[in-house]
Amino acid sequence: MYIVPKLEDFSASALDAAARDLKSALQSESAAIASEADWKVLRDRWMARKNGVLTLLNDQWLKAAPTPAKREVGQRVNEVKKIVEEQIDAALARVSSTVSASRLEQERVDITLPGNRRKLGIEHPLIRTMNEIVGVFKAMGYSVAEGPEVETDYYNFESLNFPPNHPARDTQDTLMIKGQQGKPLRERLLLRTHTSPVQIRAMEKQPPPIRIVVPGRVHRADTADATHSPIFHQVEGLAVDTNITFCDLKGTLDQAAKAMFGSSVRTRFYPSFFPFTEPSADMQISCFKCGGSGRLKGERCGMCKASGWIEILGSGMVDPNVYGFVDYDPKKYSGFAFGMGVERIAILKYGIDDIQLFYQGDVRFLRQFA
């Protein structure tokens, strides 16, 4: 065991000798340790503040040195300090790599226990679906537009070619704002029944070409049950320019359907009626569950009611009467519009059996969409 000698002679050669003794003692002591516990003893013996070898060096060599030799001694002590620190560090590295087997065993954890779960929020399936649909059209060059949920009769109906007192208004059970009877019909406020008023607002604001996609919340006077909700969401689209044709409508919506439901879906169109488009067309996609065969593992496919087709959206060429309301020249411009129910698409995509689940905030439901 090394003991710090008291120095009498502070000559360079005497200092060299003392340092050599110290280094060889350090060498043999650090070589002798076999565990981390041993190493701690070694470290404390050499480096502890109180009575560690380095502290004693300071006291017995440096402080004891006569003033002329102090500089020389100080340098030696610093050199030795550095060596000691390095050696002690090296000793630790050695014991911790050789002795690890037992320690590693002690430190073993049960890796089959679940990881610590930091809670992450979950996107609502409706908003997620709505954003996905909007994303598809953005990628096709459509800008995003929005409009107010409380609309006037003019924007919700009249300018979309639903004349006052027209039976087409019957298809849209409308929730009216109170106290509007005194106003002219077109100024009366209501909860918009579709996102289509945004078409008019957008066309009023800018001349063609226009191509927008419009997500939003709409309302109808429907009593809530498993398949109906007075609140629902739509994504609307509009493209108007010179030379936009019915073939373009078909191609655009076919491409969008493939982006939304997979490249293997096929689309087909058949005539429908909306006051603000003509011709009007509903689009069906081939059933993404049974591949359009109508049968699933020998059974009738429930998704498409065995028809092989699922109705997805309504569309049509913008009716020239609508252009009249926004000062577009119907002889010069043409275009198409489309609209789809976000709830319906989310229900189809995820096989949800009750529309009310969307509005209850039930975390058991939401967490399924993590």
Place this chain on the structure above:
Amino acid sequence: MRISPTWLREFVALDVDNVRLAEDLTHAGIAVEGFIGEGDAVLFEMEITTNRVDAMNHYGVARECSAIYNLELQPIIPKLPKLIQPESFPIEILDPALCARYTARAIRDVRIEKAPRYIAERLLIEAHHGINNVADSTNYALMEMGHPTHAFDLDLLEGGKIVVRPAVHGEKLKTLDGIERQLHPGDLVIADAVKPVALAGIMGGWDTMITPNTRNILIESAWFDPATVRRTARRHSMHTDASHRFERGADWGATTLACDRVTELVLETAGGKLAGYNDAVARKVSHEPIQLERSELRRILGQEIPEPDVTRILRRLGFELTETRASSNGAPEEGVRLALLQPPDAYTVEIPSWRMDVEREIDVIEEVARVYGFNNFANTLPSFSGGVVELPHALPESKTRTRLLALGYDEAVSPTFISTDDAQRFSSSEAVALENPLSEEAPLLRNSLVPGMLNLLAWNFNREATDVRLFEMGNVFSMSSERVEQRKLACFAATGSVGEKGVQLPSRSTDFFDLKGDAEAILNTFEKQSLQFTTPASGYFHPGRSATVVLNGETVGELGQLHPDLAAERKFKQEVWIAQLDLDRLFAVPLREPRYQRLSRYPSVERDFSLLLDNHVSYERLRTAIEGLRIPELESIEPQELFRGAGVPEGKYSLLLHLVFQSSERTLRDDEVSGWSRQVIAAVQGLGGSLRG
């Protein structure tokens, strides 16, 4: 409405089976929604769009078949005996705008009894169980050719005439459904010389109906103004087969045919002899011929449709076409030769009287396209130029939403409607009321997202889910000087245990600082000059655990614990932490622009201060006081531990404050740091605090 394919086959010689027929009709816009029954008795359940009143009967659908398959359509030609001694029966139409035509036939000596089987069976298609041979004849004709007719007991019509006129104030009419109705001057009625006997186009009157005693009848076949019929039907909350058709525009040209067809059926089934006939035409209802340019067909549809298809489709549907050609400068003979070589440039299209919905060129184009088949058009993409424009607030909105998700809040969508109580309790703005709310409990549009959020939490609590974090971003509404103002808000709520879950992690309940930290995490996305949390907040919060959030001097929201009284009222057994941010105001603040600062090459110096402070000294005051020293090297102030109780005098608290000093230009000297520490302590003392021994 239902259609019997067997009946259809009497008008067109179809050689497709019923399944194929249903599919082809649907693809031409005459939607077959389903099948009822089997074999020959199969019926189509139809979904005819509101504009196609002409197809709401068998003959109309048969006409569609004739266009789809290019087949002859058998005409309906009633065979009536010659009228020998016509009786005069005057018809007066007071307002031609409201009634354009009124055709009537009188038949004498009928026997009222049950209709024969061939009529009764056809009525069963619509599940009509029959009334008597005369009424059933009118219904049969309606199902067959779509024009509504009505039969009166001729002997009960007083004064020997029919007057079509607006009702007079105070008049009453008991309709066939047995209801006595108070008439409105806007109602159009059929009257005799004395009294109203029918609500025009909607329902006949009780007092003049056909009974087993009826001997002589008058058959009405008329054309009424759609808007008038609709208004009257709505006013009296009535919806009948007749009103459904008149509202959508009946066939002006079919009144005589329908009248004759019903007459034929009555003579067949009830006997009798023709007695009188009058066809009163007040005005003609028709559309002007339409010019259809071939170039316009191509411009709208995007594809050339072969000329023979265009003419075949339109002619089969009853349109009459005259070809027109632009170039007529050559000799007539040359024109003929040209005609053989190339299709015409345009057509003049005469509109059949049953197609009230076809008024414009585009309507004719639609006819061609739908029968030609939408799926026979190519799929192409339009060429576009120009960029995609995002909504002005798309980026801040997406950042806010992403942060809320990252902070562990699940996204929710709550209903728009709230109760009067909630509207008053959770907002000071005037809520917007609905004229026709779906429920009396929730007659208002939400003026705050908080009540909806509380309902979502309650829903979860009632289903044993107690650790819930939800957020919603949505619009709220308020009335402000007759206008509805819409604002976008975000609401987030946290309740139950917080943070990570794991076998070795302690569980901890959500507290004020969790909520505040989440709010700060969101607000830190924005360019922030100052952010203050002040009191008081709205009354629905716990007064001691809530704050108003002020960003750059503007109030952007509130947060805190739901007031325990309100929580108790809703039977919440746990603390609920809730925040609401005004996104319209928040998004007016620009997003924070990242700023790079060179990292200091010099070491930082850390100093801990264990302080004793009076309870009324808020951390905010302490921080402001220290920042007020304006020590440029003071890098950060961080409160690390706070406690009251054991060892701390009553009315005081102890705070461990961690300060970091650093310079980007040099290593700090001990004496400098000591000097600043003394300044800090002096500032603390200025607040009545002291350094703990």
